[in-house]
Amino acid sequence: MDVVEEHDIQDKPTKKKTKKPKKQPKPPHENGNESMIEKTEPEHVDPPAEFSFPPTFSVSEIKNKQRRHLMFMKLKQEKRKQKVAMKKKKKKERDALGDKAPPKEVPKTIENQRVYDETTVNPEDEEVAFDEGTDEFSAYFNRLTNPKVLITTSDRPRGRTVRFCNQLATVIPDAHVYYRRGLALKKVIPQCIARGFTYLLVINEDRKVPNGMVLCHLPDGPTAHFKVSSVRLRKEMKRRGKDPTEHSPEVILNNFTTRLGHNMGRLFAALFPHDPQFVGRQVATFHNQRDFIFFRFHRYIFKNEKRVGMQELGPRFTLKLRSLQKGTFDSKFGEYEWVLKRHENDVCRRRFNL
Amino acid sequence: MADKSQVCSVWVGSETGILKGVSLSKKQAFNFCEMSCLSRDQEVCVLGWGDQHETEVLVGSVNGTVKTFSTEKGIFTETRQCGESTQGRFTGLAVTDSALITCVETGLLRVWKEGSTDTVEINAGTNVCRMRQNPSQRNQVATGGKENGLKVWDLERPETPIFTSKNVRNDWLDLRVPEWVRDMAFIPDSDKIVTCTGHHQVRVYDPASPQRRPVLEAHFGEYPLTALSLPANQDSVVVGNTHGELAILDLRKGLVRGCLKGMAGGVRGLQCHPSLPLVASCGLDRFLRVHSLEDRSLQHKVYLKSRLNCVLLSSKDLELSSSAVTGDVEEVKEEGGEVDEVWDTMEMINDQAKKRATDEEEAVVTGVEKTTKKRKVVK
Numbered sequence: 066m067d068v069v070e071e072h073d074i075q076d077k078p079t080k081k082k083t084k085k086p087k088k089q090p091k092p093p094h095e096n097g098n099e100s101m102i103e104k105t106e107p108e109h110v111d112p113p114a115e116f117s118f119p120p121t122f123s124v125s126e127i128k129n130k131q132r133r134h135l136m137f138m139k140l141k142q143e144k145r146k147q148k149v150a151m152k153k154k155k156k157k158e159r160d161a162l163g164d165k166a167p168p169k170e171v172p173k174t175i176e177n178q179r180v181y182d183e184t185t186v187n188p189e190d191e192e193v194a195f196d197e198g199t200d201e202f203s204a205y206f207n208r209l210t211n212p213k214v215l216i217t218t219s220d221r222p223r224g225r226t227v228r229f230c231n232q233l234a235t236v237i238p239d240a241h242v243y244y245r246r247g248l249a250l251k252k253v254i255p256q257c258i259a260r261g262f263t264y265l266l267v268i269n270e271d272r273k274v275p276n277g278m279v280l281c282h283l284p285d286g287p288t289a290h291f292k293v294s295s296v297r298l299r300k301e302m303k304r305r306g307k308d309p310t311e312h313s314p315e316v317i318l319n320n321f322t323t324r325l326g327h328n329m330g331r332l333f334a335a336l337f338p339h340d341p342q343f344v345g346r347q348v349a350t351f352h353n354q355r356d357f358i359f360f361r362f363h364r365y366i367f368k369n370e371k372r373v374g375m376q377e378l379g380p381r382f383t384l385k386l387r388s389l390q391k392g393t394f395d396s397k398f399g400e401y402e403w404v405l406k407r408h409e410n411d412v413c414r415r416r417f418n419l
Numbered sequence: 420m421a422d423k424s425q426v427c428s429v430w431v432g433s434e435t436g437i438l439k440g441v442s443l444s445k446k447q448a449f450n451f452c453e454m455s456c457l458s459r460d461q462e463v464c465v466l467g468w469g470d471q472h473e474t475e476v477l478v479g480s481v482n483g484t485v486k487t488f489s490t491e492k493g494i495f496t497e498t499r500q501c502g503e504s505t506q507g508r509f510t511g512l513a514v515t516d517s518a519l520i521t522c523v524e525t526g527l528l529r530v531w532k533e534g535s536t537d538t539v540e541i542n543a544g545t546n547v548c549r550m551r552q553n554p555s556q557r558n559q560v561a562t563g564g565k566e567n568g569l570k571v572w573d574l575e576r577p578e579t580p581i582f583t584s585k586n587v588r589n590d591w592l593d594l595r596v597p598e599w600v601r602d603m604a605f606i607p608d609s610d611k612i613v614t615c616t617g618h619h620q621v622r623v624y625d626p627a628s629p630q631r632r633p634v635l636e637a638h639f640g641e642y643p644l645t646a647l648s649l650p651a652n653q654d655s656v657v658v659g660n661t662h663g664e665l666a667i668l669d670l671r672k673g674l675v676r677g678c679l680k681g682m683a684g685g686v687r688g689l690q691c692h693p694s695l696p697l698v699a700s701c702g703l704d705r706f707l708r709v710h711s712l713e714d715r716s717l718q719h720k721v722y723l724k725s726r727l728n729c730v731l732l733s734s735k736d737l738e739l740s741s742s743a744v745t746g747d748v749e750e751v752k753e754e755g756g757e758v759d760e761v762w763d764t765m766e767m768i769n770d771q772a773k774k775r776a777t778d779e780e781e782a783v784v785t786g787v788e789k790t791t792k793k794r795k796v797v798k
Binding site: 183184190192193195196199324391397398399400401402403404406409 | 434435437450457458459617642643645661662663680681683684685703704705722724725726
């Protein structure tokens with residue numbers, strides 16, 4: 066019995082130590098004694114000052130899967146306990162200090178750590194102001210033209226893309242959806258210009274799902290090519306409101322700071338009529354984060370001075386800019402102002418272009 | 420203003436009409452523009468040196484004016500009206516002794532003589548994209564454009580070109596190959612001309628050989644090549660395309676030697692330094708980049724806030740700042756006292772070293788400095 070019990074007690078601890086004797090003949094005897102008393106610390110044995118311990122035992126060296134799993138679970142529980150204990154201690158210290166406590170540390174995020182981009186626009190810069198005042202969008206921003214958008218798709222679109230186009234047409238005022246019929250874009254563009262359109266929006270479809278968008282500002286303006294992802298149509302949205310009305314929405318552009326970002330912001334802003342008197346409580350938001358542009362369409366109502374209720378209506382999608390070309394659509398012979406080159410952009414995780 | 424312009428080693432013209440000077444040693448960029456009369460029709464199309472000593476920069480704008488900017492004084496000294504904006508943009512600007520040569524997109528090549536108002540006119544065809552001057556024989560110019568092959572003109576005989584190129588043979592489907600010459604350069608020490616086309620081809624023509632078709636043809640990329648430049652050593656050429664891809668091609672076999680990374684927008688201007696292995700590029704992404712040709716690494720990158728159209732490099736050493744020059748000169752003077760007749764026969768260099776030292780003078784200074792340093796070690 067005694068023998069059996071001893072065997073039992075020694076079972077688990079010795080299992081950890083089976084590997085050790087093979088590596089280091091001397092220490093395990095001492096460690097064996099220690100471990101029988103305390104079953105904790107499977108791997109981190111603090112070395113005493115006199116002699117340095119060889120590398121400690123790690124859970125991954127146990128060949129038996131079940132025992133290894135058990136050891137790993139134990140290790141995780143220990144770590145979690147330690148973490149909770151640290152947190153409690155810190156909270157106690159903070160409460161004890163009261164007002165004199167040091168400010169809370171802000172956690173590092175990729176947006177916090179963003180590398181400073183030298184093309185960030187300074188609002189007082191005259192040269193940039195002159196450039197933007199005389200570029201292709203100046204006609205719109207000087208209130209000389211109103212936007213008129215033509216929405217079309219790649220050839221032979223499937224149901225999802227068609228519904229997406231129709232919903233976009235309700236969101237953008239003065240938008241017309243046309244069936245593509247296999248026409249070449251370079252031939253469509255002069256006809257659009259003749260009929261007074263200011264924008265051409267082409268949704269590209271792949272495997273029954275919209276995946277790309279070409280946005281071309283018409284008289285001679287820049288052409289942007291985007292990758293579209295995460296498209297959610299109205300039926301798929303939870304807790305949505307009723308369909309959007311004919312009122313022009315407000316436009317919110319968030320976080321477009323660099324020069325390229327400014328160009329993108331103006332490209333999106335010129336899709337909607339420029340009217341500071343907001344009628345209808347609808348708002349379209351283009352939010353840029355980490356070079357992805359998130360589009361959302363909401364209806365808001367101010368309950369009182371500080372609280373707002375919002376309902377999401379309308380489609381939502383995500384865009385990523387792939388290239389910005391200087392003239393109207395001409396992918397073969399046009400000059401590109403910016404092209405996404407994946408290998409050059411993936412070098413640093415904290416550098417963004419928009 | 421004057422001291423700013425004297426330090427600048429790279430000159431860039433932008434779409435907003437501003438001439439920008441960049442000093443790479445001081446890492447600063449300066450705008451030189453005429454007061455606040457900026458407008459889009461003053462967009463800079465071409466830049467060129469006004470003289471051999473590179474003291475004057477000629478700036479050609481869309482509205483047909485050619486302005487002269489003096490680098491010593493730092494101001495625009497002269498403006499000439501060389502055609503109207505209806506005739507098209509400038510595609511080339513060159514200077515021979517006392518005459519200014521301009522070429523516009525509609526193909527009108529004019530030689531404006533100093534003083535007199537009449538001009539020698541040559542019609543170089545329609546849709547000319549570029550005109551370049553032969554640096555060794557300054558009265559020869561080459562023109563080329565869309566569906567307008569390479570033609571070399573001698574200004575003494577303006578009626579017919581001295582060399583007209585012929586298009587390559589029909590391709591494997593027996594269709595005519597379209598031609599679109601975007602940029603060209605004269606290869607020094609020979610008669611050959613290398614051109615880059617909008618159909619991503621690089622071709623070398625040899626007027627000395629009996630064939631008018633290209634002697635060598637190479638392909639790079641899938642996008643139109645917009646700019647071309649020849650580095651100081653022979654047998655290679657740097658090209659740039661509309662996607663911002665810069666490549667060094669070898670002209671012996673027509674293979675790509677390597678690519679220079681970094682540009683994100685279409686390349687509009689490209690120039691190699693006459694003696695150092697450096698190349699400056701500017702384009703639609705609003706940056707000026709200087710790459711080293713030996714290891715293809717980026718040496719300098721400067722953000723200039725407008726889209727850039729053309730770049731001009733001066734022949735002086737880009738890294739040499741004014742203080743370094745005076746330091747070398749003093750050392751030379753001290754060592755010169757105690758040495759042989761060899762050094763006495765060499766020209767004494769003045770205390771106020773000219774800011775724009777020529778290449779030979781610099782070579783002498785650095786050579787002397789190096790050998791004197793060796794002597795110190797030996798002693």
